[in-house]
Amino acid sequence: xxxxxxxxxxxxxxxxxxxxxxxxxxxxxxxxxxxxxxxxxxxxxxxxxxxxxxxxxxxxxxxxxxxxxxxxxxxxxxxxxxxxxxxxxxxxxxxxxxxxxxxxxxxxxxxxxxxxxxxxxxxxxxxxxxxxxxxxxxxxxxxxxxxxxxxxxxxxxxxxxxxxxxxxxxxxxxxxxxxxxxxxxxxxxxxxxxxxxxxxxxxxxxxxxxxxxxxxxxxxxxxxxxxxxxxxxxxxxxxxxxxxxxxxxxxxxxxxxxxxxxxxxxxxxxxxxxxxxxxxxxxxxxxxxxxxxxxxxxxxxxxxxxxxxxxxxxxxxxxxxxxxxxxxxxxxxxxxxxxxxxxxxxxxxxxxxxxxxxxxxxxxxxxxxxxxxxxxxxxxxxxxxxxxxxxxxxxxxxxxxxx
Ligand SMILES: Cc1ncc(COP(=O)(O)O)c(C=O)c1O
Numbered sequence: 001x002x003x004x005x006x007x008x009x010x011x012x013x014x015x016x017x018x019x020x021x022x023x024x025x026x027x028x029x030x031x032x033x034x035x036x037x038x039x040x041x042x043x044x045x046x047x048x049x050x051x052x053x054x055x056x057x058x059x060x061x062x063x064x065x066x067x068x069x070x071x072x073x074x075x076x077x078x079x080x081x082x083x084x085x086x087x088x089x090x091x092x093x094x095x096x097x098x099x100x101x102x103x104x105x106x107x108x109x110x111x112x113x114x115x116x117x118x119x120x121x122x123x124x125x126x127x128x129x130x131x132x133x134x135x136x137x138x139x140x141x142x143x144x145x146x147x148x149x150x151x152x153x154x155x156x157x158x159x160x161x162x163x164x165x166x167x168x169x170x171x172x173x174x175x176x177x178x179x180x181x182x183x184x185x186x187x188x189x190x191x192x193x194x195x196x197x198x199x200x201x202x203x204x205x206x207x208x209x210x211x212x213x214x215x216x217x218x219x220x221x222x223x224x225x226x227x228x229x230x231x232x233x234x235x236x237x238x239x240x241x242x243x244x245x246x247x248x249x250x251x252x253x254x255x256x257x258x259x260x261x262x263x264x265x266x267x268x269x270x271x272x273x274x275x276x277x278x279x280x281x282x283x284x285x286x287x288x289x290x291x292x293x294x295x296x297x298x299x300x301x302x303x304x305x306x307x308x309x310x311x312x313x314x315x316x317x318x319x320x321x322x323x324x325x326x327x328x329x330x331x332x333x334x335x336x337x338x339x340x341x342x343x344x345x346x347x348x349x350x351x352x353x354x355x356x357x358x359x360x361x362x363x364x365x366x367x368x369x370x371x372x373x374x375x376x377x378x379x380x381x382x383x384x385x386x387x388x389x390x391x392x393x394x395x396x397x398x399x400x401x402x403x
Contacts, residue, residue: 009034023353023387028378040283044276070282079206091229092197093120095216100124102241107133109161119361121195145321147176156188167199171362172321173330204293224284228277238264245270300329303379310392332376340373351394
């Protein structure tokens with residue numbers, strides 16, 4: 001992978017702050033954007049800033065073509081069967097909320113999630129219990145944070161209609177065995193929704209090979225614009241869902257008394273869309289696919305191995321989750337006697353090393369474990385081995401001085 005070449009594409013990596021370049025290790029929160037994405041979005045605003053799918057003039061037609069291209073690009077990324085299986089939304093959170101409203105789950109149905117879900121894959125199911133009388137159950141991970149098939153199987157029953165789980169955890173990077181999990185779920189008659197916020201940007205995803213039912217992810221975590229997300233669903237499943245947001249662009253026709261909905265994806269894309277975002281999405285996906293999703297995954301793992309080795313020598317530091325090989329590009333850690341926010345603030349202050357700290361929207365897991373939060377470094381295509389070393393060295397100095 002041509003990391004120096006990739007870094008050239010990210011303008012913010014070349015602007016010194018207090019005499020030093022920034023070291024951005026917070027991609028699990030949101031990724032940096034290359035100039036190809038920024039240019040694509042600017043192109044929309046400067047060249048053809050009109051409405052797609054409605055107006056028949058040249059600007060409108062250009063937007064429609066670009067949006068179709070973007071959907072096709074995402075179809076290729078996921079190896080979806082049809083572009084109509086790609087729904088443009090705001091983010092992962094909106095995708096999961098959409099499904100919680102439209103799956104038609106009813107009293108007594110069980111939604112099963114893991115024990116390390118982001119609030120966005122927890123609260124919608126908790127709310128549904130009050131709204132529809134469904135039940136929400138959790139199956140626990142192994143003690144080292146890895147996925148437990150045994151614990152999942154123990155929870156299965158005919159009432160489990162949906163298993164909704166982060167394919168890669170933002171809490172510790174641990175990854176579920178996707179194919180096995182889906183097979184087990186389908187044998188039980190359950191649908192599977194992957195929260196792909198931390199997986200789709202970082203590894204090859206083949207929804208047909210996996211036989212995955214639904215997948216939600218956020219484009220801002222994969223070098224694309226903020227405010228863009230995707231819901232993938234098997235076409236027949238999407239076609240059978242209830243409606244969520246409705247209005248202009250989601251209907252074929254209306255009278256004063258009635259309406260006729262369009263079919264997916266339009267059925268779920270009511271109102272004027274984020275056209276610059278959709279066009280920027282296409283550029284981001286193209287950018288990542290040109291590098292290669294498998295290469296990206298391998299590179300992140302190699303950085304994570306270095307980080308894990310170096311951090312393991314720091315006294316009082318515990319890395320959350322299983323070994324480096326199973327944590328993609330995420331290294332989350334706790335330091336005895338130090339507050340995670342202090343660690344993050346000092347790293348930023350002394351070395352421009354930007355990491356995340358706190359509960360990472362995984363409050364339920366931290367509360368259950370009586371832990372106040374963690375610090376988390378996450379690596380992506382623009383990070384270098386040198387940056388990882390600087391991060392580890394600076395962290396070690398901070399621990400020596402402040403712990
Ligand atoms: C695993 C996981 N799920 C869901 C989300 C929510 O993503 P968004 O805020 O883009 O909807 C995140 C964001 O950090 C995440 O890491």
